[in-house]
Amino acid sequence: MFIRVNVENCVGCQACLDSCPYDAIMMQGDVAVILETCQLCRACLSACPEGAIQEVEEAGDLKPDTPDDAGAGVMVYAEQRHGQLAGVATELLGAGRRLVEQIRERRGDTTLLSAVLIGGDPLLAEELGLYGADRVYHASGPLLEAFHDEAYSDVLASAIREAQPEVVLAGATAIGRSFLPRVAARLGTGLTADCTSLEMDENGKNLLQVRPAWGGNIMASILTPHRRPQMATVRPRVMKALAPEDGRKAEVVSLDGTSCTARARVVDFVKEVSMKVNIAEADVIVAGGRGVGKDGFAMLTELAELLNGTVGASRAAVDEGWIPYGHQVGQTGKTVCPKLYIACGISGAVQHLVGMQSSDTIVAINKNPDAPIFNVATYGIVGDVKEVLPMFIRKLKEARA
Amino acid sequence: MKVAVCIKQVPDTSEVKLDKTTNTLIRDGIPSIINPYDLHALEAALFMRDQTGGSVTVLTMGPPQAEDALREAVALGADEAILLTDRAFAGSDTLATSKTLAAAIRTLKADLVVCGKQAIDGDTAQVGPEVAEFLGIPHVAYVRKIESVSPEMIRVQRLMDDGYDVVEAGAPVLLTVVKELNTPRMPSLKGKMKAKKMEIRRMTAADLGVPTGELGLQGSPTQVNRVFTPEVRAERQSLSGTLEEQLDTLVGELKKTNCFC
Numbered sequence: 001m002f003i004r005v006n007v008e009n010c011v012g013c014q015a016c017l018d019s020c021p022y023d024a025i026m027m028q029g030d031v032a033v034i035l036e037t038c039q040l041c042r043a044c045l046s047a048c049p050e051g052a053i054q055e056v057e058e059a060g061d062l063k064p065d066t067p068d069d070a071g072a073g074v075m076v077y078a079e080q081r082h083g084q085l086a087g088v089a090t091e092l093l094g095a096g097r098r099l100v101e102q103i104r105e106r107r108g109d110t111t112l113l114s115a116v117l118i119g120g121d122p123l124l125a126e127e128l129g130l131y132g133a134d135r136v137y138h139a140s141g142p143l144l145e146a147f148h149d150e151a152y153s154d155v156l157a158s159a160i161r162e163a164q165p166e167v168v169l170a171g172a173t174a175i176g177r178s179f180l181p182r183v184a185a186r187l188g189t190g191l192t193a194d195c196t197s198l199e200m201d202e203n204g205k206n207l208l209q210v211r212p213a214w215g216g217n218i219m220a221s222i223l224t225p226h227r228r229p230q231m232a233t234v235r236p237r238v239m240k241a242l243a244p245e246d247g248r249k250a251e252v253v254s255l256d257g258t259s260c261t262a263r264a265r266v267v268d269f270v271k272e273v274s275m276k277v278n279i280a281e282a283d284v285i286v287a288g289g290r291g292v293g294k295d296g297f298a299m300l301t302e303l304a305e306l307l308n309g310t311v312g313a314s315r316a317a318v319d320e321g322w323i324p325y326g327h328q329v330g331q332t333g334k335t336v337c338p339k340l341y342i343a344c345g346i347s348g349a350v351q352h353l354v355g356m357q358s359s360d361t362i363v364a365i366n367k368n369p370d371a372p373i374f375n376v377a378t379y380g381i382v383g384d385v386k387e388v389l390p391m392f393i394r395k396l397k398e399a400r401a
Numbered sequence: 402m403k404v405a406v407c408i409k410q411v412p413d414t415s416e417v418k419l420d421k422t423t424n425t426l427i428r429d430g431i432p433s434i435i436n437p438y439d440l441h442a443l444e445a446a447l448f449m450r451d452q453t454g455g456s457v458t459v460l461t462m463g464p465p466q467a468e469d470a471l472r473e474a475v476a477l478g479a480d481e482a483i484l485l486t487d488r489a490f491a492g493s494d495t496l497a498t499s500k501t502l503a504a505a506i507r508t509l510k511a512d513l514v515v516c517g518k519q520a521i522d523g524d525t526a527q528v529g530p531e532v533a534e535f536l537g538i539p540h541v542a543y544v545r546k547i548e549s550v551s552p553e554m555i556r557v558q559r560l561m562d563d564g565y566d567v568v569e570a571g572a573p574v575l576l577t578v579v580k581e582l583n584t585p586r587m588p589s590l591k592g593k594m595k596a597k598k599m600e601i602r603r604m605t606a607a608d609l610g611v612p613t614g615e616l617g618l619q620g621s622p623t624q625v626n627r628v629f630t631p632e633v634r635a636e637r638q639s640l641s642g643t644l645e646e647q648l649d650t651l652v653g654e655l656k657k658t659n660c661f662c
Contacts, residue, residue: 002629023464026492026618033618035492036523038628081563147566149530150539174561178542181530185499190622193495193525208626214522220628227622264539264570267556271564278562325545325581326560331521332437332580339658361658363651379638379651388644395652 002055003040007031009052019047036213036220073112074099075165075229077156078128078136079175080120081147082269085127087281088171089115090241092234093132097242099167099200099207106204111166115250116159118152119144122252129250132242136250137163141257146269147175148262153182159255160187165229167207169198172233173280184231190224191231194335196238196358207232212354236280237337238358272326279327284309284340287329287356290316291345291366292385297322299389300344306396312336312356314346330355345385348373365389402455402552402572404446405511406479407502407532408439410463410470411522435470438517440477440585441578446515447478448583449550456480458509462490462501468601476588476596489606492618495523499531501616504609506536512552512572518543518579529577540575541568545582 012030024038032053034044044053074096078089096113103111115133117125125136137159143151152175160168160183168183170176172194184191196219197210207230209222224230279285286304288297288311297311304311312329313322329336331351341359346352348364348371356362357376364377367384374380381388413434435443446457459474461467462485471482485505493501506514514536519526526542533540545565546558552572558565560579588596606616614620638654640647 002627004627023491028492028618033492034625034628036625036628038625040628040630081561147561149542153534174543174559177526178530178540181495181499181527182534182540184527185496185531185534188496188622190494190496191527192623193523193527209623212524212631213628218628219631221626222623223626224622225624262539264541264568264574266566266568268567269561269564270558270567280562325579326564331524340655361655363655374637377637379640379654381640381644381647381651383644388648391644392648392651395648399652399656 003034003038003042003044004054005032005034006052006054009050011050011052013049015049016044016047016053019043036222038218039214040218072109073114073163073165074103074167074169075114075116075160075163076133077168077170077176077180078115078117078124078133079171079173080117080124081175083120083124085120085124086171086173086236087241088173088176088234088236089128090131091236091239092169092171093128094241095198095234095239096167096169097132099198102200103204106200106202109204114163114165116156118155118257125250125252127244130244130246130248132245132248133250136252137255138252139255139257141260143260143262144257146266147178148266149179149182149264151260151262152179153186154260155255155257156183157186160229162255168229168231170231170233172235176233180231180233187229189227189229189231190222191233192222192224193233195232195234198232198234198239206230235335235337272324279310279312279329279336280334282310282336282338284342285312285329285336285338285356285359286310286342286344287312287314287346288317288323288344288385289314289346289352290320291347292317292322293345294320294322296345296385296389299385299393303342303389303393303396306393306400307340309338309340312341314349314352343373343377344389346373347371348376365392402449402453402513403509403511404450404455404457404513404515405506405509406439406443406446406457406459406474407506407514407516407528408443408459408461408470408474409436409517409520410434410461410467411436411520433466433469435473436517436520436522438519438521438578438580440517441580441582442515442517442576443474443477443479444583444585445544445547445576445578446513447586449513449547452550453552455512458483458511460485460502460505462486462493462498471601472596472599473588475599476592477586478589478592481602482599483602483604485604485609487605489613489617492621493616494621494623495525495527495531496622497616497618497620499528500535500611500620501609502528503532503535504611505604506532513555514538514573514575516575516577518577526577529575533575536573536575538573538575539570540577541570542577544576544578547582
């Protein structure tokens with residue numbers, strides 16, 4: 001359900017302001033607006049003398065104002081790291097193509113999907129064309145091979161000034177989450193973090209940016225009605241990449257990559273050796289918690305390798321020192337969304353669940369039948385991981401053979 | 402070295418429970434705490450002050466009761482505390498929050514600004530880098546280790562998705578930190594005494610010199626269109642029989658999906 005203020009009935013009496021235990025209602029001009037801190041407690045519904053605050057099953061979106069300067073087109077930051085395109089780059093191109101299509105359908109405008117490639121080989125620009133980019137802005141320079149926030153911000157901001165896109169998307173990766181805020185601040189526009197769904201509104205003008213709030217217990221739909229571009233970061237693996245189209249070519253435009261600055265300098269990079277696959281991008285994650293025990297992680301590794309996956313962990317296992325922090329899934333670790341998540345000996349604290357509950361298929365193995373992990377599991381097996389896993393591994397090997 | 406630390410008072414989400422019938426959060430009686438990442442930021446600031454001399458100023462933007470969070474930070478060892486509180490700040494999104502914090506930090510002439518990587522209620526991780534941009538200083542996000550620190554140069558490790566980068570920067574610079582960085586200390590008795598008596602400095606919109614149109618709800622480009630509860634996941638599929646039978650069914654089901662081939 002949704003809570004919304006019907007702006008036509010709101011008389012601006014402010015009765016709802018005092019009724020809200022979370023300070024989640026504010027006046028904007030003479031109508032009330034509900035903020036992201038709303039807990040859906042419904043206290044305001046009865047407080048409103050005009051019945052202007054409503055709880056509705058399926059809300060039509062509020063009509064946002066038309067921005068003064070609309071801009072045109074959708075731009076994607078196509079992340080590369082050590083010369084490799086990040087998976088999220090092609091996923092964002094898939095999402096971008098859909099938005100471009102929605103703009104065309106709803107507004108009749110034909111707009112471009114552009115990608116910005118910072119550093120990396122020019123061949124990557126061609127690859128972006130195959131995955132849906134119409135135009136690729138590419139900058140190279142000595143400061144752009146490693147990730148330098150200021151230099152990357154200079155390049156992306158100049159690409160945005162040049163192309164004037166109405167939407168800018170980037171991956172919610174370590175890189176995207178670090179420098180996109182700088183770009184948004186420089187342009188004085190809004191940025192919505194970690195979106196899980198992006199759609200144009202019915203007029204094809206405003207981007208409806210849906211993101212989890214309160215650790216995923218509530219979703220908020222965010223708009224940037226008055227500023228352009230509308231910027232959002234998107235978690236890896238949420239959007240679907242299109243299949244590469246043979247022979248599809250993007251126009252490549254070179255950007256100046258030599259006049260940017262970086263006062264904080266990368267002097268070295270150390271790869272996490274225990275991490276074969278970055279867990280945020282893995283298709284399969286086998287995760288272990290306290291119930292696995294220190295020695296049990298070898299079994300998880302074997303199972304993960306069998307499934308071409310990688311090993312994740314709950315905070316408890318990381319705190320015990322059984323596995324490095326980079327593997328931690330959950331609120332204080334990484335948010336993951338693999339096709340298959342196998343939770344072994346993880347009870348499922350809220351903080352863990354919010355980091356993995358959007359996985360496509362979840363298998364939970366735990367000896368406590370009341371463990372909360374079973375509430376989000378597609379398949380649950382009640383049993384001791386030390387007994388279940390060896391048999392599971394054997395069955396998988398048999399099925400494979 | 403003059404170090405500024407930005408903190409946020411948040412509800413203790415580890416205490417938050419879901420109301421099963423309405424699927425909403427029950428927040429009654431949930432205590433407010435300092436955002437856990439910010440405790441690591443404060444610890445890093447105290448560590449660097451102790452290494453190089455100087456002082457630590459802790460700032461927060463929030464309602465008057467956010468003063469409690471500042472007193473707690475003083476008890477932990479902060480030298481000064483500033484509360485940014487004004488009706489005009491209410492409804493701020495990350496851009497307006499960052500502009501407000503940056504305006505206050507500018508008056509401090511800090512060599513180093515430290516923030517937690519994100520707050521556990523919003524999870525955006527945007528305020529740190531945006532503050533740095535508004536201050537016109539570089540930043541390093543996701544700092545997991547401070548290799549060395551001197552008034553001229555700081556050398557840190559920043560967590561990346563595939564490992565870590567070693568980054569060097571001169572002052573002034575802003576860092577956002579992850580919990581792996583350190584273990585926050587406990588408050589000392591002396592600190593608690595000091596916190597009790599300390600006068601917390603307050604700053605309002607008028608003190609910051611930022612036009613009110615750029616603050617609070619008015620200065621926030623993003624707006625909440627609506628909030629809703631997420632769709633409930635597909636029903637759990639039952640596995641029955643002996644463990645061996647359950648695993649046979651599971652392996653069969655997994656084969657149907659593209660999870661392994």
